[in-house]
Amino acid sequence: MYASLIRPERYGPPIGAFRTEVVDVPPVGPGQVLIKVMAAGVNYNNVWASLGDPVDVIAARQKRGAVEDFHIGGSDASGIVWAVGEGVRLKPGDEIVLLASIWDESAEDIRLGADPCTSSTQSVWGYEENYGSFAQFAVVDEYQCHPKPKRLSWAQAACYMATAATAYRQLFGWEPHTVRPGDAVLIWGGAGGLGCMAIQMVRQRGGIPIAVVSSDERGEYCVELGAKGYINRRDFDHWGRLPDTSDDEAMARWLKGARAFGRRFWEVLGERRAPRIVLEHSGADTIPTSMYLCDNAGMVVICGGTTGYNGDVDLRFLWMRQKRLQGSHVSNAREAREVTTMIDQGLLDPCLSLTLGFEEIGKAHQLIHDNQHPAGNMAILVNAKA
Ligand SMILES: NC(=O)c1ccc[n+]([C@@H]2O[C@H](COP(=O)([O-])OP(=O)(O)OC[C@H]3O[C@@H](n4cnc5c(N)ncnc54)[C@H](OP(=O)(O)O)[C@@H]3O)[C@@H](O)[C@H]2O)c1
Numbered sequence: 001m002y003a004s005l006i007r008p009e010r011y012g013p014p015i016g017a018f019r020t021e022v023v024d025v026p027p028v029g030p031g032q033v034l035i036k037v038m039a040a041g042v043n044y045n046n047v048w049a050s051l052g053d054p055v056d057v058i059a060a061r062q063k064r065g066a067v068e069d070f071h072i073g074g075s076d077a078s079g080i081v082w083a084v085g086e087g088v089r090l091k092p093g094d095e096i097v098l099l100a101s102i103w104d105e106s107a108e109d110i111r112l113g114a115d116p117c118t119s120s121t122q123s124v125w126g127y128e129e130n131y132g133s134f135a136q137f138a139v140v141d142e143y144q145c146h147p148k149p150k151r152l153s154w155a156q157a158a159c160y161m162a163t164a165a166t167a168y169r170q171l172f173g174w175e176p177h178t179v180r181p182g183d184a185v186l187i188w189g190g191a192g193g194l195g196c197m198a199i200q201m202v203r204q205r206g207g208i209p210i211a212v213v214s215s216d217e218r219g220e221y222c223v224e225l226g227a228k229g230y231i232n233r234r235d236f237d238h239w240g241r242l243p244d245t246s247d248d249e250a251m252a253r254w255l256k257g258a259r260a261f262g263r264r265f266w267e268v269l270g271e272r273r274a275p276r277i278v279l280e281h282s283g284a285d286t287i288p289t290s291m292y293l294c295d296n297a298g299m300v301v302i303c304g305g306t307t308g309y310n311g312d313v314d315l316r317f318l319w320m321r322q323k324r325l326q327g328s329h330v331s332n333a334r335e336a337r338e339v340t341t342m343i344d345q346g347l348l349d350p351c352l353s354l355t356l357g358f359e360e361i362g363k364a365h366q367l368i369h370d371n372q373h374p375a376g377n378m379a380i381l382v383n384a385k386a
Contacts, residue, residue, distance in 0.1 A: 001025050003135035004361045006071040008059070011052030014365030018050070018134070020358065023070070026131045026139045030086040031105075033142050035096065038384040039158035039355075040133035041076025041377065042364045043193065044306070049073050049127055050365055054309070057128060066130065074133030075100035075126035078148055078157035079383075088142045095148040097157050097340060098133070099165060100125045101330035102141055117169070117332040124330060133158070134361055136383060143333050149344035153352075154384035159377035160350035163193035164339045165331035170194075170279055170301045171201055173335065174326050177277060177299035181206030186265065186275040186293065188282045190227060191218035191375035194303070196351040198279050199225045204347060210268050210275070212286075214371070221375040225351075229268035236261050242288040242312035258292045265293060277301065284308030291325065292317055299324040351376035358382060 004018045011017060028034045049057050049071055058071050081094040090096070103110065104121035116122065126132025131139055148157045171185070172178045179185060185202045189195045190211020202209035203226035211222035211230040219230030233239070238257025243250030266272045274295035280287060283305030290300045291313050300323065305311070313325065331339075342348045353376035356364050361380055367373035 001136040002358070003072045004358065006046075006049055006058075006073060007069065008052065008056070011050065011056075014047055014050040014369050015362045018362040018365070021070075023072075023135075025137045028083055028085045028139055031088060031142055032085040032139050033081055033088055033090055033145060034083040035077065035079040035098070035138045035140060036082045037074075037077050037079045037133050037136060037138050037382040038154040039078050040074045040380045040382055041159045041162060042361075042368065042380060043075050043162045044304070044368055045075055045124065045127040045162075046073035046132075046134075047365050047369045050362075050369075055128075060128070061130060068130055070130075072130055072132050072135050073126050074135070074138070074380075075124055076158055076160070076162045077133035077138060077382075078152075078154045079133075079138070081145075082137065084142075090142060090145060094145075096145040097148050097161055098125075098140055098144050099146065099331065099333060099336035100127070100144070100162055101165075101332065101336075102129060102144060105143065115332050117330060122329075133382070134380065146337055146340045147344075149340060151344070151346070152350065153386070155355045155379035155381060155386075156350045156352045159352045159379040160197065160343060160348075161336060161339070162330070163377060164197040164343070164348065164350070165336045166303050166328070167194045167198040167201060167279065168339045169331040169335050170303055170328045171198060171277065173328065173331070174299060174301060177301070177324060177326070179205045179207040179277060183207040183276040184269050184273055185209050186212065186278045186290070187227070188212050188278075188280055188286055188290070190222040190230060193377050194279070194281055195222070196225055196376050197348065199227050200348050202226075204342070208269065210265060218375055225349075228270075231261070231264050231268060235264070238289070239285040241284060241310055242314060245314060254288070258289050261289055262293050274298065280304075282306050284310045284312075287311045288314070291323065294323050296321040297323065299326055301326045301328050303328045352379055354378045356380055
């Protein structure tokens with residue numbers, strides 16, 4: 001099959017990391033499904049895979065016994081069931097979309113009742129695991145498959161799952177901090193993959209989404225999706241790690257910036273109320289502000305660290321105001337099915353912004369790397385013509 005491969009000798013900016021090569025179609029084991037990939041989604045994780053940082057995914061797999069010296073990325077797909085392994089109920093010809101979160105269904109923690117997404121065996125297909133959707137065929141576990149929403153094109157169906165299911169778990173997976181009617185919710189990167197989904201979901205539940213963006217054009221996109229308004233982060237400059245808390249002068253400077261950002265939040269919301277939930281993924285640059293701004297007894301829920309992994313928290317605000325900092329990662333199968341049902345019913349738009357050809361996989365990831373990608377989600381045509 002044709003596949004877009006990353007090899008260690010090409011680690012670096014995505015534009016040069018991917019190359020089309022011919023490799024064997026992987027074998028299909030019990031409980032597995034061979035998918036003819038029609039379209040693939042584009043996610044930030046394969047920017048990280050291209051860079052070989054923070055994880056060298058090929059070396060990490062080889063350490064666990066894998067023999068392949070290449071990576072086939074792609075954690076989102078729409079496709080057709082082509083062949084099935086032993087014990088599989090899906091039939092050749094079924095049209096499906098995929099969730100990238102995988103686990104060992106026989107793992108002890110899952111058998112003892114853990115959410116599979118929190119299992120010690122959980123990993124991400126098309127990133128930590130090989131043979132993702134940037135190839136003509138992909139092998140997946142049956143539980144990863146969900147019915148393709150009929151109203152969507154192949155490209156639309158391929159573009160949403162990783163971001164939508166992740167945002168869904170962030171917003172509705174962490175009781176009692178789930179979005180309630182009237183809750184103000186701050187959403188970083190509102191025009192990005194997670195953000196465009198989160199804005200729509202918060203609106204659905206009667207919450208008030210407020211987006212953070214880096215341009216007015218992106219802000220207007222968020223308002224069209226349902227945001228009450230937006231904050232342009234370029235108007236502020238207190239980003240980055242928190243100063244040492246014993247440095248009074250530097251802390252006073254930082255607080256001035258954070259308070260100004262908070263006042264802007266009130267202006268956009270139209271009242272002096274803090275966000276009950278903050279949807280985080282930008283990481284080191286923004287987490288101090290998120291933790292400061294979050295309401296008393298509210299939650300900052302984080303699924304990434306685009307700008308770095310040092311999450312500086314002024315612990316005084318954490319305990320005195322009884323806030324919660326919650327990690328969240330992809331989703332379980334139920335959450336993915338609920339998101340797909342919402343998309344199928346037309347309650348959520350998959351926000352497909354740009355569809356590219358198979359030879360443009362590197363270009364798509366370079367756009368994300370450079371934060372030059374269009375608002376929403378992108379897709380790659382694999383076997384589909386349009
Ligand atoms: N753990 C998981 O399951 C999971 C799932 C999906 C994504 N993620 C992670 O979450 C992150 C975002 O993913 P995505 O798909 O939403 O990516 P995306 O489409 O690129 O959106 C991210 C947004 O972050 C904003 N941003 C960039 N630099 C920023 C900065 N310095 N400060 C504040 N905001 C900044 C950008 O918006 P503006 O420039 O307009 O502000 C951008 O649109 C990535 O790190 C990804 O790996 C994790």
